[in-house]
Amino acid sequence: MTAIATSGLSKTYGRATPVHPPGRPHATVVRALTDLTIDVGEGEIFGFLGPNGAGKSTAIRLLLGFLHPTAGRASVLGLDVVRDSVAIRSQVGYLPGGIAFWDGLTGERLLDDLAALSGRPATRRAELLDRLELSPTTLRRNVRDYSRGMRQKLGVIQALQHDPQLAILDEPTEGLDPLMQYAFYAILQDLQRAGRTIFFSSHVLSEVERVCDRVAIIRQGRLVALEDIPTLLARRKRNVEMRLEGEPPPLAGVPGVSDVRIEDGRLRCRLEGDVAPFLAAIAGLTIHDLTIEPARLEEAFLEFYTGDLIDDEAPQAIAAGAPPAGGTPPVADA
Amino acid sequence: MNLALFAHTWRANRARLLIVFVALGLWGAVLPIVYDSFGSTFKDIFASGSLPPQFAQFGGGDIFSLSGSVAIGFIHPIAVGLNLIFAVGFATAAIAGERQRGTLEIMLSRPISRRVVYATLAISGALFIGIAVLGSIIGSLIGASLTGRTAELGVGQLPLLWLNGALLYWAIGAIALLASASFDRLSQAIGVTLAFVAVSYFLDVLGSLWPDARGLQPYSVFYYLDPKTILAGFPDAGDLVVLGAVTGLAILAALVVFPRRDLAAPS
Numbered sequence: 028m029t030a031i032a033t034s035g036l037s038k039t040y041g042r043a044t045p046v047h048p049p050g051r052p053h054a055t056v057v058r059a060l061t062d063l064t065i066d067v068g069e070g071e072i073f074g075f076l077g078p079n080g081a082g083k084s085t086a087i088r089l090l091l092g093f094l095h096p097t098a099g100r101a102s103v104l105g106l107d108v109v110r111d112s113v114a115i116r117s118q119v120g121y122l123p124g125g126i127a128f129w130d131g132l133t134g135e136r137l138l139d140d141l142a143a144l145s146g147r148p149a150t151r152r153a154e155l156l157d158r159l160e161l162s163p164t165t166l167r168r169n170v171r172d173y174s175r176g177m178r179q180k181l182g183v184i185q186a187l188q189h190d191p192q193l194a195i196l197d198e199p200t201e202g203l204d205p206l207m208q209y210a211f212y213a214i215l216q217d218l219q220r221a222g223r224t225i226f227f228s229s230h231v232l233s234e235v236e237r238v239c240d241r242v243a244i245i246r247q248g249r250l251v252a253l254e255d256i257p258t259l260l261a262r263r264k265r266n267v268e269m270r271l272e273g274e275p276p277p278l279a280g281v282p283g284v285s286d287v288r289i290e291d292g293r294l295r296c297r298l299e300g301d302v303a304p305f306l307a308a309i310a311g312l313t314i315h316d317l318t319i320e321p322a323r324l325e326e327a328f329l330e331f332y333t334g335d336l337i338d339d340e341a342p343q344a345i346a347a348g349a350p351p352a353g354g355t356p357p358v359a360d361a
Numbered sequence: 362m363n364l365a366l367f368a369h370t371w372r373a374n375r376a377r378l379l380i381v382f383v384a385l386g387l388w389g390a391v392l393p394i395v396y397d398s399f400g401s402t403f404k405d406i407f408a409s410g411s412l413p414p415q416f417a418q419f420g421g422g423d424i425f426s427l428s429g430s431v432a433i434g435f436i437h438p439i440a441v442g443l444n445l446i447f448a449v450g451f452a453t454a455a456i457a458g459e460r461q462r463g464t465l466e467i468m469l470s471r472p473i474s475r476r477v478v479y480a481t482l483a484i485s486g487a488l489f490i491g492i493a494v495l496g497s498i499i500g501s502l503i504g505a506s507l508t509g510r511t512a513e514l515g516v517g518q519l520p521l522l523w524l525n526g527a528l529l530y531w532a533i534g535a536i537a538l539l540a541s542a543s544f545d546r547l548s549q550a551i552g553v554t555l556a557f558v559a560v561s562y563f564l565d566v567l568g569s570l571w572p573d574a575r576g577l578q579p580y581s582v583f584y585y586l587d588p589k590t591i592l593a594g595f596p597d598a599g600d601l602v603v604l605g606a607v608t609g610l611a612i613l614a615a616l617v618v619f620p621r622r623d624l625a626a627p628s
Contacts (some may be wrong), residue, residue, distance in 0.1 A: 040625070084626045091470055093624040117472035125628075127463030131372065136372075143365035144471040185467070 028105065030193050030224035031067035031096040033092065033175075035099035036060060038085050059085040060249035061248045062099065067226055072219055075228040075237035082248040083228045084124060087195055090098055090226075091121060104192060118144065120191035124198045124228070126182040130171035134161070137170055138188060147189040153182045157211050183211065187218070194218065198233060212238050236260075244331045251331050263298040265321050267305070272313035281308045362471050363481045370485040374426040374451060378489050382496035385443050389434055389500020390507070396430035396509035427513045428592035431501045435526060435588045440497060441562065447489040448530040449554050452537035455482040456619070463627045475620040480541060483612060486534050487527075494526040515592045522591045528604035529586045533558060535611035542619035545627075582607060 040061040060082040067073045075149050077083050078107075086099070088094045090103055092112030100107040103115045128137055142149040159180040173181065179202040187295055200208045215225050215238050229235055235242055236256060244252040254262070264285075275294045278284045282304045287296040298319065386562040403425070423429030434440055445585040456479075459465035468478065498519050536557055540550040561581040568578035578584040 040623075061489065086419060088624070088626065093466065093469065094623070113474050114471050116470060119470070121466075121470035123463070123466050123470070126467070128467070129464055129628075131373070140365065141467065143368070144468065144473065146362070146365070146472055206461045243439070 028069045029066050029102075030071065031073075031101070031103050031226060032067070032070045032333065033063050033065050033086075033090075033099065033101040034217050036063040036086070036089060036096055036101050037098040038089060038094055039097040040287065049290070060089070060246050063245070063250055064099075065243050065250065065253060067224060069224050070219060070222050072215055072225040072238050073227070074225060074235040076230075076232070076241035076242055077228075077245035077259070081245045083245060084197065087197055087226075087228065088244070090195065091119070092114065093266075111146060120186035120189065120194045122182045122186040122194075122196040122199055125146065125200070126178065128170045128178065128181065131169060132167055132290040134166040134173070135163075137181065137223075138185055141185045142189060145189045149188040151190045152184060152188040155187055158214055159183065159207060160210075160260050176204060176207065179203055183214075187214070193224045195228065196225065198229060199227055200229070200231060206235065209306075246331065255339075261322075262299070264299045264322060265302075267294075267296050267298050267318050268316075268318045269309070269314055270316040272315065276308055276312060278305070278308055281305055284308075362484055363477050365477075366473065366478065366481045367485055370455075370482065372397075373444045374485070374489060378448065378492060380616055381443055381446050381493050385440065385493055385496035386500035386503070387442055388437075389441065389502075390499040390504035392430045392434035393427055393504030393508050393510060393514075396427055405471070408461070418584065422588070426513065426589075427505060427510050427592075428589050431514070431522075431592060432588035434501065435497065435586060436565075436583060441583075444493055444497075444526075444530050445533070445558065446492070447486060447493055447536045448534040449551065449558065451489060452482075452486050452534045453467060453545075453550040453554055454547060455486065455538060456541040457544050458541070458547045460545060460624065460627060461547045464625070466627075469624070476496060479538070483535070483538055483615075487531055490515060490530045490534055491523075491527045494523055494530060497526065498523045515594060518592050518594060518596070521596050522588050525586055525588065525591055525596075525600060527607065529582060530549045532582050532607040535608045535615070539611045539615040539618070541614045542622070566611075597608055611619050 037058070039178045040057040040059055041055055042250050056337055063082075063086055075083055075086070077210070080133070083095065089096055090101060090108055092108055093114065095109065105113045108115060117270060120123075129140075132140065138149065147237070156162075161184070162179065165177065170178065170181065179199075183196075183199060186196060198283050200211055203211060210233065218225060228310045238254055241253070242259065270293050275289060278294075280295055283298055283300040284305055285297050285299070287294070301320075369435045370413065423433070423546045456465065465574065502511070502516070502519065531595065533554070536551065537554040540553045544553070562575045563585055564574075564582075565581035565583035566575045568576070568581070568584070585603045587600050588599060590597060611623065
């Protein structure tokens with residue numbers, strides 16, 4: 028079964044005005060999300076990546092019913108995000124990015140209140156407190172006295188304490204020290220083993236490589252990649268460096284080779300895909316030293332972050348001459 | 362209504378409510394005592410003609426009778442200010458304040474519809490306002506008892522006086538909660554609500570002090586607070602209907618606006 032499915036999901040802010048005062052531009056329409064189509068399977072750990080302002084939070088808020096889609100559809104655990112928003116939230120745990128709490132409450136009172144609002148018993152709380160090392164003494168203190176890391180732990184616990192079927196976590200390791208990050212990854216893997224689905228956005232690419240099964244990369248409101256991690260790793264370019272005797276070979280036209288340059292007497296280039304053409308091109312040369320190393324995953328992501336969009340008609344803000352695309356009209360979250 | 366959210370809201374506001382209740386009680390008790398001590402002196406001053414007679418009828422009250430002094434106590438800026446702590450302070454912060462702080466999304470990520478969130482906050486606010494207004498009533502009763510004028514007060518009319526006062530602040534609270542549900546920032550919600558309250562209060566006071574401006578008073582919600590007439594045993598049901606209608610319309614508007622709003626990430 029699919030935990031999350033979106034089809035052409037779009038969100039536009041603002042409204043174009045056909046009539047406007049002379050000398051004043053049309054109203055600005057912001058396309059925060061355009062045509063997002065993804066499927067997240069049950070039991071999957073799914074990474075949702077993109078630079079700041081790419082539309083990650085917009086997508087998450089659409090899934091939770093905080094925003095109404097301008098166009099397209101989305102379902103969570105088989106339920107429509109517009110019609111069944113309340114039912115969805117009964118099965119979801121959510122950690123917002125940069126979480127805020129009622130600071131006058133103690134940690135314990137806060138978790139109790141949030142569990143009561145969830146309407147489900149906090150069956151996982153004790154285990155999470157133990158694994159994230161939040162002591163009962165700490166929980167008796169007011170949240171306003173918590174450090175950034177402690178607040179983040181509290182955020183993780185409130186999202187997972189009622190053992191939700193799906194956890195939507197926005198930058199979950201922000202503020203956690205490395206030890207706690209490891210503890211958090213272990214928690215995610217245990218949840219996955221228990222059949223829970225995790226959907227999380229992150230800027231920490233190494234953690235995505237570590238824990239995710241698949242990732243979606245979003246940029247300027249558009250999906251630019253949807254891959255499983257092994258495929259993404261296989262596609263990443265390798266960095267090549269060699270020290271030669273004599274003239275460097277003409278590598279520019281060799282399939283898979285790019286970014287050829289000579290620096291400090293060494294030939295450097297990048298290599299993608301099959302290595303055979305490259306090896307054929309350097310065959311017979313006198314090579315004193317040759318290093319081929321896989322590019323870091325970060326570089327693979329950064330290519331998606333910084334490369335040109337194929338269809339670049341999705342600027343984040345456009346001077347609109349036409350009204351926003353028609354789509355799902357606002358429906359009350361009653 | 363969501364009981365968990367109600368309990369959370371109650372715990373967050375009970376200390377403040379106790380303070381406001383006691384303060385309004387003290388204020389309510391002071392005016393019968395002042396009337397008992399200085400009422401006849403004031404009457405002589407005004408009878409001498411040295412002050413305009415309108416000054417003795419501020420906000421529909423007077424200082425020549427117990428009911429009149431209780432009425433002044435209700436419309437006096439001190440009482441209004443204390444009542445606005447919940448009618449404006451609580452109501453505007455209930456949604457816009459939570460949203461600005463980032464806690465609204467923690468609340469709304471739970472399986473509670475926005476209508477239920479609104480209804481719970483509205484009922485909580487109504488209860489807090491009702492208790493605060495009760496403080497004034499109990500204070501007035503205590504003040505009248507201390508001066509031995511309980512019979513003069515018209516105790517049988519006190520429930521209606523409570524209803525009139527509560528309805529006034531429910532109407533203001535409903536407008537404040539509508540603003541709270543409509544704006545992203547607390548300052549916007551407070552600004553709009555306080556502007557409404559200030560204009561409304563000004564129109565009523567102006568009309569009570571300046572006969573030529575009396576025609577403006579019906580445009581003020583404070584005009585429909587009429588303790589003196591109620592305590593005299595001649596309540597005007599129209600006052601209650603108007604305040605009830607304002608409250609109802611504001612609630613309806615909020616129930617339409619809030620569930621349909623987009624709640625983008627707090628900035």
